[in-house]
Amino acid sequence: MISSNLSNRFIFVLSLLGLFVSSFLFYEYNLQGSVICPIGTGCNVVRTSSYSSFIGISIPFLGMLFYFAMAILSVAHAQKTFNNLLFRLKLLISLSGVGFGIYLTFLEIFVIKAICFWCVLSFIISLAILLSVILDENRN
């Protein structure tokens, strides 16, 4: 268990990191040509696959929304009001984020058969966020 303050700061920093990663991907997906892939060559395969959007919304944009929501919630949580509600919202959103990340990672490995470095990085960040939420010692 970690203190509520520390958990909240972790979530904030991780959300900013996630915002950078998903914004970079959003830029690369929608505005640039090929995706810069530091490890492996799967980024472009993933980008050009039919799974690069979900119900018509680009996946990196969904990522940006997720990290933005987590960042806003951690700013609000720093105020120490509505603790219970904010904790539940953080848990709900981070669980949804990780759940969606598991689905996307499954698609990458078994359907698209290509791994995108940035997607994996984003998945790891979302896992770290969920972990920080769960480890918050003042859960209510």
Add this chain to the structure above:
Amino acid sequence: MKTETKWLGMILICTLILLFGGIFLLTRGNPLEVVDGATVFQIDYSRGQKIGSDSAKVRIVEFSDFECLACAAVESYVARLRAADPNKIQFIYRHFPLSQHVHSSQAAALAEAAGEQGKFWEMHDKLLETQARWSSMNDATSFFMDLVKELGLDEDKIKQAMAGNVIKAKIDSDAAEGNSLGISQTPTFFVNGRKLDLQKFEDLDTLVEQELKK
């Protein structure tokens, strides 16, 4: 409002300004740029499977992998280019089987073997059309042989050719040239020696039209 809330809020606002400002600056005054620099790469035009005249005004070289999803996705655009006036556009297919695709090299060899019987493009089309079916198989050999029968090719000759060194050497030399041209992904297109950096596949048509107008 607590100090921590203020700080975190300020950092968040600054981050957002930085991100959106960055995206805005990067895209402003940066119109569609499909050509990756002005470098004209020296490509060996004597190699590869060709459609169209060697004296065509526009020569397009595609480095591709039969198991790559994007290569199958781009096919409808490529098919249009292949069907264009052969005196104006020459299309050359080169192999670049990616190591993460288990059946790529076998599929490339199959297409080349079919090519020896004059049906490279027919096999090329079949392989891309059926990609989703064979790419998930552990062993696609019998599926590939069904394609051979479907195209009315001599199965024994295909097997012999696929097992021989000639085709393997051809595919390896394509891949080696692709590597020397700095290719890291498929499909990669070169139009008159200039490497394309495609944002979307439609850009391929646009650039070819631009080249034709020159």
